[in-house]
Amino acid sequence: MPQRGLQRSGCDMLTVVLAPFAAALLAPLIVSRLRDRAALVLALVPASLFAWAMANLGEAFPGRIEATPWVPGLSVSLSFNLDGLSALFTLLITGIGTLVVLYAGGYLAGHVMLGRFFAILFAFMGAMLGVVLSDNMIALFVFWELTSLASYLLVGFEAAKPHARRSALQALLITGTGGLALLAGMILLAEAGGSWELSDLALAKSWLQASPLYGPALVLVLVGCFTKSAQWPFHSWLPGAMAAPTPVSAYLHSATMVKAGVYLLARLEPALGGTDVWLVSLGLVGGLTMLMGAVFALLETDLKLVLAWTTVAALGTLVFLLAPSFEPSVKAAMAFLLVHALYKGALFMTAGNLDHEAGTRDLTRLRGLARAMPLTFAAAAMAAFSMAGLPASLGWVAKELIGLAKASDEIGLTLTAATAANAAGFAVACIAGLRPYLGQASEAAAEAHEAPWTMLAGPLLLGALGLVFGMSPQLAADLLIAPAAAAVLGTKPALEITLFKGFDWKFLLTLATFAAGAAIYLAWVRFGAEARARSAPVLERGPDRGYDHLLAGLAAFASWLTRLMQPGLLHRYVAATFAVVGLVVIAGAFRGPFALAPLGDGGKLIEWAVIVLTAAAALATALATTRLLAVTALGMVGLGVTMIFMLWSAPDLAITQFMVETLIVVILALILIRLPGFRITSEADRPGPGTIMIAAGAGVLVAVLMLGVLAEPFDPRLAEWFGANAVPGGLGRNVVNVILVDFRALDTLGEITVVVAAALGGIAAMMRFGRRRADAGGREDR
Amino acid sequence: MSSLILRAATRALAPLLLMLSLFLLWRGHNEPGGGFIGGLVAASAAALQGIAFGPAAARRMLWLPPVGVAAIGLALAVLSILPSALAGLPPMEALWAKLDLGDGAVVPLGTPLLFDIGVFLVVVGSVVALIAALEYAPE
Numbered sequence: 001m002p003q004r005g006l007q008r009s010g011c012d013m014l015t016v017v018l019a020p021f022a023a024a025l026l027a028p029l030i031v032s033r034l035r036d037r038a039a040l041v042l043a044l045v046p047a048s049l050f051a052w053a054m055a056n057l058g059e060a061f062p063g064r065i066e067a068t069p070w071v072p073g074l075s076v077s078l079s080f081n082l083d084g085l086s087a088l089f090t091l092l093i094t095g096i097g098t099l100v101v102l103y104a105g106g107y108l109a110g111h112v113m114l115g116r117f118f119a120i121l122f123a124f125m126g127a128m129l130g131v132v133l134s135d136n137m138i139a140l141f142v143f144w145e146l147t148s149l150a151s152y153l154l155v156g157f158e159a160a161k162p163h164a165r166r167s168a169l170q171a172l173l174i175t176g177t178g179g180l181a182l183l184a185g186m187i188l189l190a191e192a193g194g195s196w197e198l199s200d201l202a203l204a205k206s207w208l209q210a211s212p213l214y215g216p217a218l219v220l221v222l223v224g225c226f227t228k229s230a231q232w233p234f235h236s237w238l239p240g241a242m243a244a245p246t247p248v249s250a251y252l253h254s255a256t257m258v259k260a261g262v263y264l265l266a267r268l269e270p271a272l273g274g275t276d277v278w279l280v281s282l283g284l285v286g287g288l289t290m291l292m293g294a295v296f297a298l299l300e301t302d303l304k305l306v307l308a309w310t311t312v313a314a315l316g317t318l319v320f321l322l323a324p325s326f327e328p329s330v331k332a333a334m335a336f337l338l339v340h341a342l343y344k345g346a347l348f349m350t351a352g353n354l355d356h357e358a359g360t361r362d363l364t365r366l367r368g369l370a371r372a373m374p375l376t377f378a379a380a381a382m383a384a385f386s387m388a389g390l391p392a393s394l395g396w397v398a399k400e401l402i403g404l405a406k407a408s409d410e411i412g413l414t415l416t417a418a419t420a421a422n423a424a425g426f427a428v429a430c431i432a433g434l435r436p437y438l439g440q441a442s443e444a445a446a447e448a449h450e451a452p453w454t455m456l457a458g459p460l461l462l463g464a465l466g467l468v469f470g471m472s473p474q475l476a477a478d479l480l481i482a483p484a485a486a487a488v489l490g491t492k493p494a495l496e497i498t499l500f501k502g503f504d505w506k507f508l509l510t511l512a513t514f515a516a517g518a519a520i521y522l523a524w525v526r527f528g529a530e531a532r533a534r535s536a537p538v539l540e541r542g543p544d545r546g547y548d549h550l551l552a553g554l555a556a557f558a559s560w561l562t563r564l565m566q567p568g569l570l571h572r573y574v575a576a577t578f579a580v581v582g583l584v585v586i587a588g589a590f591r592g593p594f595a596l597a598p599l600g601d602g603g604k605l606i607e608w609a610v611i612v613l614t615a616a617a618a619l620a621t622a623l624a625t626t627r628l629l630a631v632t633a634l635g636m637v638g639l640g641v642t643m644i645f646m647l648w649s650a651p652d653l654a655i656t657q658f659m660v661e662t663l664i665v666v667i668l669a670l671i672l673i674r675l676p677g678f679r680i681t682s683e684a685d686r687p688g689p690g691t692i693m694i695a696a697g698a699g700v701l702v703a704v705l706m707l708g709v710l711a712e713p714f715d716p717r718l719a720e721w722f723g724a725n726a727v728p729g730g731l732g733r734n735v736v737n738v739i740l741v742d743f744r745a746l747d748t749l750g751e752i753t754v755v756v757a758a759a760l761g762g763i764a765a766m767m768r769f770g771r772r773r774a775d776a777g778g779r780e781d782r
Numbered sequence: 783m784s785s786l787i788l789r790a791a792t793r794a795l796a797p798l799l800l801m802l803s804l805f806l807l808w809r810g811h812n813e814p815g816g817g818f819i820g821g822l823v824a825a826s827a828a829a830l831q832g833i834a835f836g837p838a839a840a841r842r843m844l845w846l847p848p849v850g851v852a853a854i855g856l857a858l859a860v861l862s863i864l865p866s867a868l869a870g871l872p873p874m875e876a877l878w879a880k881l882d883l884g885d886g887a888v889v890p891l892g893t894p895l896l897f898d899i900g901v902f903l904v905v906v907g908s909v910v911a912l913i914a915a916l917e918y919a920p921e
Contacts, residue, residue, distance in 0.1 A: 651814035659822035732811035741894040759908035766915035
């Protein structure tokens with residue numbers, strides 16, 4: 001049973017989350033003042049947050065919850081939870097954040113938009129901290145979407161490049177769609193679990209999993225997590241996101257944002273995990289993503305793309321490890337999460353150094369750079385050690401834990417898959433971390449020189465940290481990995497690490513993995529070019545192409561629907577409106593029996609005369625051969641209605657109706673005078689049988705509706721109230737006017753606003769018409 | 783459209799119609815009439831002008847651009863909300879002031895009257911604007 005964090009008052013964590021947003025606002029100002037030294041100042045923000053997180057690590061078990069009301073009426077609060085899991089992520093976000101800010105200061109030195117860059121980067125940092133610290137699901141969702149928006153802006157930072165714009169949009173659409181699914185899933189979870197707080201849901205496991213909403217909620221949440229963490233088949237945006245500047249790739253697209261999905265899976269594991277659906281969906285999707293990423297990484301030559309695909313593979317591995325909800329597996333996931341963030345951050349930064357100083361990221365052109373860039377090489381080599389999982393690196397520790405988890409799983413298939421992915425990781429570590437620096441110096445190496453210290457501090461520190469933790473693994477286990485795993489598992493944090501367990505079959509397996517990795521590397525060097533040439537046409541038909549088709553299909557559907565709904569022909573709109581209204585009313589009639597008032601119940605002679613006259617005018621309108629006649633006849637219909645109002649003692653209505661009808665006839669006549677070709681209706685204007693049916697149907701429908709309404713007993717309460725209150729309450733004897741300007745003045749205000757809007761619309765239409773006439777006249781002149 | 787009779791009649795009728803419209807507006811709170819009806823009557827005067835002398839003449843009846851008149855009307859109607867809001871009452875709650883003219887004649891003036899004048903101006907402005915827009919479609 002998971003333990004809930006201790007409730008504390010205060011708003012430390014709110015300050016922590018808001019601090020980067022404040023820095024985002026100030027960043028452009030600081031950059032414009034300090035130019036290239038701005039990064040040093042700005043890096044103090046994440047550095048101090050890192051220090052805060054370190055100082056509060058002691059409270060990470062069982063956790064600490066702080067809540068600030070936000071929208072209390074909707075039970076939305078800014079509640080934050082610092083436990084082992086969120087502490088690990090907070091340290092990664094702020095720690096790597098500090099190094100990335102420093103690094104970006106060097107990488108983008110002198111860039112005209114540096115201020116904007118830092119503003120977005122810091123906004124992202126705040127949003128990401130919000131994601132991992134939020135306990136309230138709505139708050140988490142808001143921060144979650146903010147990270148997607150920041151990612152969009154950062155991927156599209158080089159907005160002049162079409163590729164960057166496409167990639168940015170793709171990332172936004174895929175993660176944004178997933179975000180919507182996540183929101184729906186969270187609503188279902190709150191419905192089933194009875195709380196918006198994640199810490200409450202963790203305690204409501206049995207309810208949640210017994211609820212009929214569990215299945216739909218799980219699927220929606222998984223879609224959200226899988227899109228964010230680039231799982232198959234939503235992975236295609238992540239390689240595209242490499243269009244972002246390299247510091248962004250190191251920060252968002254390897255160390256932090258893409259892990260948000262993994263974070264949420266781990267966070268929800270206590271509430272949703274442990275079922276067959278969870279096991280199968282995470283296992284299948286994660287495993288597939290892991291293998292796909294490993295294979296595709298070997299088929300690229302762009303260093304950043306190679307790293308991006310291995311990130312996809314790593315994310316797959318993490319999801320894969322979270323599939324079985326049991327202890328060794330979760331611990332392995334947390335260890336791997338940490339080690340991957342360290343080595344992948346370092347490798348991206350060294351890749352940026354190569355790009356920046358040697359002018360290319362093409363692996364076929366990068367050789368022998370160790371002499372020109374020794375420190376970059378040192379950093380890359382340390383990171384590669386971890387990635388390959390060699391002894392005395394944190395990667396080794398993670399690999400041991402993964403091996404342990406898989407071995408106790410008793411499923412040979414998963415062990416094989418994990419081993420294959422490990423071997424590929426070993427090969428990629430050689431390709432991306434060692435090969436560019438060794439061997440005969442290439443042309444690009446001749447002009448390369450070492451990067452500035454700001455661009456070396458990050459990769460060196462991250463690489464070294466991987467080795468330090470590797471040599472004293474118990475430190476990493478006690479400080480970070482065990483508390484994080486404890487938050488997921490709901491147990492006390494405990495993790496014993498033995499580096500070497502003797503020469504058993506697992507050790508042999510490790511050796512075999514290294515051998516396989518070395519073999520893959522040699523095969524890559526020997527057959528790589530051929531494999532790339534052969535696979536290219538196949539790879540073009542992947543989900544990335546599917547995304548293009550989907551987008552094109554959506555646009556085509558939208559334009560088809562618009563053409564259908566907005567033909568621009570008035571009579572079509574009118575016909576559609578009446579047909580739909582008619583269908584709705586007819587459908588409503590089937591809901592139950594309804595009475596009709598008897599027809600021709602008495603009625604004075606004059607009333608019948610008016611009715612006959614009105615009906616004749618209506619017929620004349622329909623049969624008129626000139627439009628002027630039709631308009632005049634329509635006016636007569638209106639006059640008939642006016643007379644009925646008079647007969648039933650409604651002078652206000654009668655005057656209004658009379659004036660409106662008069663003005664309509666006059667204005668329409670004035671317009672018709674100006675449209676010579678439009679005066680006489682032609683054969684083509686004659687209504688077809690469909691139109692006649694709709695028109696007749698609408699008439700019958702209105703008549704039936706009126707009779708139906710009249711059959712209901714009249715409720716006089718409203719009329720009596722208005723009659724009684726007009727003089728004392730509204731100081732007026734004309735009840736209609738008192739209603740219009742006093743009792744229901746808000747309605748009237750709305751109506752006169754519509755009148756003004758309609759007048760503006762009419763003027764705009766006439767102006768367009770006038771311009772067209774002027775254009776046509778102009779053409780005739782020529 | 784150049785009927786001498788129509789033109790002569792319009793010169794006489796249009797001012798009468800305008801006066802009638804103001805009368806309807808004023809008495810509307812107690813007898814049939816009101817801002818909406820008054821506005822329509824004034825607009826029909828403009829329509830008459832439009833038929834007899836062309837759309838431009840209809841526009842010239844107003845001192846301001848017709849859309850501006852409509853906008854002022856809308857602004858007046860919105861403004862009539864303010865007094866009660868400032869007095870701490872629910873917005874749009876009617877406020878009345880009695881204007882004593884002596885001889886026992888008391889004229890109640892209130893925010894609903896301001897609102898009704900706003901309605902009047904909106905209707906006049908909008909309809910005249912539409913008639914005046916016919917200028918864009920030359921004969």
